[in-house]
Structures are given as C-alpha cells and as structure tokens.
Amino acid sequence: MxxxxxxxxxxxxxxxxxxxxxxxxxxxxxxxxxxxxxxxxxxxxxxxxxxxxxxxxxxxxxxxxxxxxxxxxxxxxxxxxxxxxxxxxxxxxxxxxxxxxxxxxxxxxxxxxxxxxxxxxxxxxxxxxxxxxxxxxxxxxxxxxxxxxxxxxxxxxxxxxxxxxxxxxxxxxxxxxxxxxxxxxxxxxxxxxxxxxxxxxxxxxxxxxxxxxxxxxxxxxxxxxxxxxxxxxxxRSMGTEKSPGFTLYSLSGHVTTPGQYEAPLGITLRQLLDMSGGMRSGHRLKFWTPGGSSTPMLTEEHLDVPLDYEGVGGVGSMLGTKALQCFDETTCVVRAVTRWTEFYAHESCGKCTPCREGTYWLVQLLRDIEAGKAEMADIDKIDDIADNINGKSFCALGDGAASPIFSSLKYFREEYEQHITGRGCPFDPAKSTVWADNGSDNAHLEVNA
Missing domain, CATH: 3.40.50.11540 (NADH-ubiquinone oxidoreductase 51kDa subunit)
Structure with a gap:
C-alpha cells in the first residue's frame, strides 16, 4: 500500500x-x-x-x-x-x-x-x-x-x-x-x-x-x-500466486470495528486494523489468532505477515478459517487458553484416547495454574500432554486443542510462571476483559469461546 x-x-x-x-x-x-x-x-x-x-x-x-x-x-x-x-x-x-x-x-x-x-x-x-x-x-x-x-x-x-x-x-x-x-x-x-x-x-x-x-x-x-x-x-488478479482470489476475514475481539472484511488473500492484519480503527482506544495488541482458536496464536511482531496459506504457515501457524481474534494487554493468556481448552474437552467426541483423556487433564492442570495452585513442573507437563495429543488423535480436533498450548508457551511462558510464583493471576480482574464485563462491546470473551 x-x-x-x-x-x-x-x-x-x-x-x-x-x-x-x-x-x-x-x-x-x-x-x-x-x-x-x-x-x-x-x-x-x-x-x-x-x-x-x-x-x-x-x-x-x-x-x-x-x-x-x-x-x-x-x-x-x-x-x-x-x-x-x-x-x-x-x-x-x-x-x-x-x-x-x-x-x-x-x-x-x-x-x-x-x-x-x-x-x-x-x-x-x-x-x-x-x-x-x-x-x-x-x-x-x-x-x-x-x-x-x-x-x-x-x-x-x-x-x-x-x-x-x-x-x-x-x-x-x-x-x-x-x-x-x-x-x-x-x-x-x-x-x-x-x-x-x-x-x-x-x-x-x-x-x-x-x-x-x-x-x-x-x-x-x-x-x-x-x-x-x-x-x-x-x-488470479487478486491474492498471491499460490493463494489467489478474494476471501472473508472475520475480525473480532478488542478492535474498534469488528466485522467481516472481504479482501484479497495476502493482506496483513496491520492493514485490516488500519481499516477497522485499530485496537480499542488506549490499548495495544498482545496476541491474536489467524484462523480461530485451533490455530497457533501470533503476537504483535507478526502484524505484517501476509494472511495467505504460505505466509501464515511460514511463521508456524495456519490461516484456517481466517478468524482474526485480537486480544489486548488486559487479557490473561492463561485464562484465554484455559477457556479454549475447556471448549475442546467439552466438544471431544471421545472416540480416541489422546483427545478424550488429554484434553480432560489439560483442563485440570490449566485451572490449577490459573488459580496459582500448580507447580513449575506442571508447565512442562501440559506441554508433554499436548505433545501426546498432537498428531496422534483420530481427527484434527486434538491438534487444534494442542495449538494454543504450544504457541502460548512459546510466546508467554513467563506469564504461566507468574501465575505459579505469584499464587494466582497477575492481572487485575477489574481490568481484564477475559475475567469480567467492563462495559465494552467486546468484553466477557469467555462467552464467545
């Protein structure tokens, strides 16, 4: 541009x-x-x-x-x-x-x-x-x-x-x-x-x-x-060579103007945020998903990654359904990942052991970490459980459940540690929109999970 x-x-x-x-x-x-x-x-x-x-x-x-x-x-x-x-x-x-x-x-x-x-x-x-x-x-x-x-x-x-x-x-x-x-x-x-x-x-x-x-x-x-x-x-005049055409991007979360943005493949989140008025006033982007919660999360450093299949794949995530969920600095990563994992545990069909058992135990450990009741070894334990689910379940639901674990530990491991050493969430519940409704249109995100 x-x-x-x-x-x-x-x-x-x-x-x-x-x-x-x-x-x-x-x-x-x-x-x-x-x-x-x-x-x-x-x-x-x-x-x-x-x-x-x-x-x-x-x-x-x-x-x-x-x-x-x-x-x-x-x-x-x-x-x-x-x-x-x-x-x-x-x-x-x-x-x-x-x-x-x-x-x-x-x-x-x-x-x-x-x-x-x-x-x-x-x-x-x-x-x-x-x-x-x-x-x-x-x-x-x-x-x-x-x-x-x-x-x-x-x-x-x-x-x-x-x-x-x-x-x-x-x-x-x-x-x-x-x-x-x-x-x-x-x-x-x-x-x-x-x-x-x-x-x-x-x-x-x-x-x-x-x-x-x-x-x-x-x-x-x-x-x-x-x-x-x-x-x-x-x-083919739109998009990129390997990902041609137009597509619908779902922009949601802590953005000024959420909604559907139909654009050529290869547009960036920075460009979409420019069109939507950016993050809500007074806040900055902390992390986001390129294709819904089952795709590995990305951070502010990935704002200029082309939103096509090759570009997003090149930084270790997936374009998926192009569901761009944007979270600002008031969001507790551990809380967000816990809510997503609770969703996957609830929606597991139970047919295969890695997904049925793995998502259940991930939820138990994540709840303990969030509440400050866990030990440092539990951080490696959730990483190990996610590894035993990823690529070993009957369908892609297991892979989707493992993605938030891997990516959040990659970018925000220190936040997990703060929950354990501080004996609870370091975020102020009155300010964190993942904890409570503060009057914002995009607040109370656990409902949407």
Missing part, C-alpha cells in the same frame, strides 16, 4: 458486495447483481473442462485446510455407476469464526448457484447443506432461497439441462463442534452419532451412503459463480 492509497482500496467485495442492499437474500436481488450468469456459462462447459478451469484458477478451500477445490472435485471417480453427492459444510463452529453464517443470511443464492455448478462438474444429482441448527433465522432464509431456486427452475427435474435433475436438501445439525470434521458430518447426515471415520477410504471414494462424495465449505462453493462469470484471470 502506498502512502496516498486509502486502506479501503485493499478490500475486494464480491460475496459481500450487496449485503447491505434491501432484501439482499432474495432471488430478484441476486439476479440484479449478475446472479446465475456464471451458471449459464458453466452448464455450457464439459464437466471435466469445468473442473480443469476451477483447478487452473487456483481456488483453495476456504474451510481451513486450503486444499485446492478443483483437485477435490477431480478425485471423484467417473463411470462407476454410483450416485455422486455434494455436501456443503455449513456447520460453522470454530471459536472466533463468523463468515459462512452472515454469507448465508445475506446472500444464500451465491451458495445455491455454486452448488449447481459443482454438481454439474462432479456429475451429481443430489446435494446437501449441513447447517448448524442453532442459527434458525439462517435456516429459514436458506429454505426460502432453495424454494425460490426450485420455483425458478434452477433446481428440479431439468436443473442441469437435457433432463438432468438436481435436488438440494437442507439439513440442520444438532450443534456438535465435531460435526465440522467432514467424516463426522457425513455420519451425522446419515443419522448416526457424529464421530470421525477412519481413512482410507476417503469421502471421494466412499463418502455419504458409501458413494463418492465431495465435501466443501460454504465460502469455497459460493466463490465459484463469480470465478466462472468473470474468469480465472480476473480471479
């Missing part, structure tokens, strides 16, 4: 370009903003050519791992005489993440159009949206958008042209964090308890109902229509 360039010019509103328009969620409004124009172009393409086009554009999954979307579609076997399914993961439950829900609330047809395009590519006639069931207003709005799409002929017996049918089923989950893991989601969708499956076989071979299945995040699929309509060169 040059000295004369305004920070807002770094934004690239595509998915969010008309969120503030009257009745933005309706089919009529969506059509006024080039809605379903990408679909017409996609249906004129051969499915394999469509997959290659999305692959060449470089669209990466927006759900956390950043796996190339076109490559995921390419894994679906062809000529196998089995039904193919598309499942959209809308079970957004990573602490700090809030991008898919507002997208579905304000612009649900972008997802529906993207799903029709994806189904054409993978030769599917039935798609599912697995939505977090607590968000009832979004559920109702999504049902209405699907109804409008059926009524307009975008879904139904001739949705894909030449008599090829397509149906979309909206399924409300029951509020389990573990169901955000794609194979646990599939088990839940089939009516069983949501627990991760052993892989292989992978969903592309034996997913929903033991048939080839693609599981994509909401934002990944919703980005496809604009990509097809405006072209892969336009898409």
């Amino acid at each position: 040059t000295a004369t360039e305004s920070p807002e010019k770094l934004l690239s509103p595509v998915l969010s370009s008309f969120w503030d328009a009257p009745d933005s969620w309706t089919l009529e409004t969506y059509r006024r903003h080039e809605g379903y124009e990408g679909l017409a172009k996609a249906l004129a393409m051969d499915p394999d050519a469509l997959i290659a086009y999305v692959k060449d554009a470089g669209l990466r999954g927006r759900g956390g791992a950043g796996f190339p979307t076109g490559m995921k579609w390419q894994f679906i076997p062809q000529g196998d005489n089995k039904p193919h399914y598309l499942v959209v993961n809308a079970d957004e439950s990573e602490p700090g993440t809030c991008k898919d829900i507002p997208l579905l609330f304000a612009n649900p047809h972008s997802l529906i159009e993207g799903m029709i395009i994806a189904c054409h590519a993978i030769r599917s006639s039935h798609a599912f949206i697995y939505l977090r069931g607590e968000v009832v207003p979004v559920l109702r709005r999504l049902h209405e958008a699907v109804r409008e799409a059926y009524e307009a002929g975008y879904l139904g017996p001739d949705a894909l042209g030449s008599g090829k049918p397509l149906d979309i089923t909206v399924h409300a989950g029951a509020g389990a964090y573990i169901c955000g893991e794609e194979t646990a989601l599939l088990d839940s969708l089939e009516g069983r308890r949501g627990q991760p499956r052993l892989r292989p076989p992978f969903p592309a071979v034996a997913g929903l109902y033991a048939c080839p299945t693609v599981v994509n995040n909401v934002e990944s699929i919703a980005s496809v229509p604009a990509l097809i309509n405006k072209g892969k060169d336009w898409f």
Whole structure:
C-alpha cells in the first residue's frame, strides 16, 4: 500500500458486495447483481473442462485446510455407476469464526448457484447443506432461497439441462463442534452419532451412503459463480500466486470495528486494523489468532505477515478459517487458553484416547495454574500432554486443542510462571476483559469461546 492509497482500496467485495442492499437474500436481488450468469456459462462447459478451469484458477478451500477445490472435485471417480453427492459444510463452529453464517443470511443464492455448478462438474444429482441448527433465522432464509431456486427452475427435474435433475436438501445439525470434521458430518447426515471415520477410504471414494462424495465449505462453493462469470484471470488478479482470489476475514475481539472484511488473500492484519480503527482506544495488541482458536496464536511482531496459506504457515501457524481474534494487554493468556481448552474437552467426541483423556487433564492442570495452585513442573507437563495429543488423535480436533498450548508457551511462558510464583493471576480482574464485563462491546470473551 502506498502512502496516498486509502486502506479501503485493499478490500475486494464480491460475496459481500450487496449485503447491505434491501432484501439482499432474495432471488430478484441476486439476479440484479449478475446472479446465475456464471451458471449459464458453466452448464455450457464439459464437466471435466469445468473442473480443469476451477483447478487452473487456483481456488483453495476456504474451510481451513486450503486444499485446492478443483483437485477435490477431480478425485471423484467417473463411470462407476454410483450416485455422486455434494455436501456443503455449513456447520460453522470454530471459536472466533463468523463468515459462512452472515454469507448465508445475506446472500444464500451465491451458495445455491455454486452448488449447481459443482454438481454439474462432479456429475451429481443430489446435494446437501449441513447447517448448524442453532442459527434458525439462517435456516429459514436458506429454505426460502432453495424454494425460490426450485420455483425458478434452477433446481428440479431439468436443473442441469437435457433432463438432468438436481435436488438440494437442507439439513440442520444438532450443534456438535465435531460435526465440522467432514467424516463426522457425513455420519451425522446419515443419522448416526457424529464421530470421525477412519481413512482410507476417503469421502471421494466412499463418502455419504458409501458413494463418492465431495465435501466443501460454504465460502469455497459460493466463490465459484463469480470465478466462472468473470474468469480465472480476473480471479488470479487478486491474492498471491499460490493463494489467489478474494476471501472473508472475520475480525473480532478488542478492535474498534469488528466485522467481516472481504479482501484479497495476502493482506496483513496491520492493514485490516488500519481499516477497522485499530485496537480499542488506549490499548495495544498482545496476541491474536489467524484462523480461530485451533490455530497457533501470533503476537504483535507478526502484524505484517501476509494472511495467505504460505505466509501464515511460514511463521508456524495456519490461516484456517481466517478468524482474526485480537486480544489486548488486559487479557490473561492463561485464562484465554484455559477457556479454549475447556471448549475442546467439552466438544471431544471421545472416540480416541489422546483427545478424550488429554484434553480432560489439560483442563485440570490449566485451572490449577490459573488459580496459582500448580507447580513449575506442571508447565512442562501440559506441554508433554499436548505433545501426546498432537498428531496422534483420530481427527484434527486434538491438534487444534494442542495449538494454543504450544504457541502460548512459546510466546508467554513467563506469564504461566507468574501465575505459579505469584499464587494466582497477575492481572487485575477489574481490568481484564477475559475475567469480567467492563462495559465494552467486546468484553466477557469467555462467552464467545
């Protein structure tokens, strides 16, 4: 950014370009903003050519791992005489993440159009949206958008042209964090308890109902229509070489103006804070998460790290869901990590021993450290327990639980020691917004964890 360039010019509103328009969620409004124009172009393409086009554009999954979307579609076997399914993961439950829900609330047809395009590519006639069931207003709005799409002929017996049918089923989950893991989601969708499956076989071979299945995040699929309509060169003109395109960043915590900021991949937190008015008045940044609580925390020294998959990975963290939780100097790191770990212990499905037992014991030790009842050896003990969880659990929930432990000890070990030597938290509870509500809009952060 040059000295004369305004920070807002770094934004690239595509998915969010008309969120503030009257009745933005309706089919009529969506059509006024080039809605379903990408679909017409996609249906004129051969499915394999469509997959290659999305692959060449470089669209990466927006759900956390950043796996190339076109490559995921390419894994679906062809000529196998089995039904193919598309499942959209809308079970957004990573602490700090809030991008898919507002997208579905304000612009649900972008997802529906993207799903029709994806189904054409993978030769599917039935798609599912697995939505977090607590968000009832979004559920109702999504049902209405699907109804409008059926009524307009975008879904139904001739949705894909030449008599090829397509149906979309909206399924409300029951509020389990573990169901955000794609194979646990599939088990839940089939009516069983949501627990991760052993892989292989992978969903592309034996997913929903033991048939080839693609599981994509909401934002990944919703980005496809604009990509097809405006072209892969336009898409690659944003972002970085290895992480092209636009994306939604969820900025929250002790910032002046929290919210959704749609920008090219590779923007920095410093630039986003400049746009949002910075940290709240009179305070400075202490630590932040680049992709929700399951990604290793970073500090003020990382303000200029490019927020793309390579940049964040290069400093030992993960871009994840791009949930930028910012905490100021009033925040007790031990308290924040304890609250996150309590969340992971509560949400563990219990299927594997490292996660089930490890998260439980991490909570016990962290509570003792926070209260000043622990010994110095307990700091190494939580590090050892986290090491026994990381990479050894059945799914990524265990890795996510270990991340705050490792990163907080890396940057704030002295704070853990102060809790033990001082026999309690060195932060004034009256000032620490992780302890109590002080009237700030962003106070009482343990509720959001």
